[in-house]
Amino acid sequence: MALGLLCLGLTLLGILQSQAQDTTPTLIPSPSLSKVPLQPDFQDDQFQGKWYIIGLAGSSFRKGRQSQYNMHRTIYKLNDDHSYNVTSTLLRGQNCDLQIRIFVPSVQPGQFTLGYLPQYVPGQSYTVRVVATNYKEFAMVFFETKFRNRVNFRTTLYGRTKELSPELKQRFVNFAKSLGLTDDNIIFPVPTEKCIDG
Numbered sequence: 001m002a003l004g005l006l007c008l009g010l011t012l013l014g015i016l017q018s019q020a021q022d023t024t025p026t027l028i029p030s031p032s033l034s035k036v037p038l039q040p041d042f043q044d045d046q047f048q049g050k051w052y053i054i055g056l057a058g059s060s061f062r063k064g065r066q067s068q069y070n071m072h073r074t075i076y077k078l079n080d081d082h083s084y085n086v087t088s089t090l091l092r093g094q095n096c097d098l099q100i101r102i103f104v105p106s107v108q109p110g111q112f113t114l115g116y117l118p119q120y121v122p123g124q125s126y127t128v129r130v131v132a133t134n135y136k137e138f139a140m141v142f143f144e145t146k147f148r149n150r151v152n153f154r155t156t157l158y159g160r161t162k163e164l165s166p167e168l169k170q171r172f173v174n175f176a177k178s179l180g181l182t183d184d185n186i187i188f189p190v191p192t193e194k195c196i197d198g
């Protein structure tokens, strides 16, 4: 039972956190959402399509384990009701893992919660906030998960291509640090051919 719950929990927390599950949890408090910037005048149709994960930051990430992180990609498909079907692929061993989520618009444009899928555990709250994007090149997105009293957060730097300029990477580092994270919590996954093309 406990193991079953743990597995469900890991599904919930997503591929990335589950990848980092055996790192020591730290006590970096999740920033108040009101302190996390939001892309003004968010255009959900322009945000659609494929994004490569160029950078990742969160209290559960450790730079020392960077070699274990392969680049993955996420595809956003807009539905008529303005929710997104979000499909992420990640190389794990020799396999491509697929994760499907639904992001439902929340209190303001650019902010989302998780739509219902049967595998989700009740009581979980999940917030996605598009911090900044120019749609055609990069995006920075903030994710917060709450389960019982535990709050976990992370942020990702998305690119339309597998590389982004040093300036954009630095901007992401600065943003991550504004959330209380340190260099040690920021990683840039290794580009790979597998799973992320197509």
Ligand SMILES: *[C@@H]1O[C@H](CO)[C@@H](O)[C@H](O)[C@H]1NC(C)=O
Pocket: 077, 078, 079, 085
């Ligand atoms: C999103 O997923 C649902 C359920 O699988 C499907 O019916 C719908 O067509 C998908 N929407 C898009 C835009 O692909």
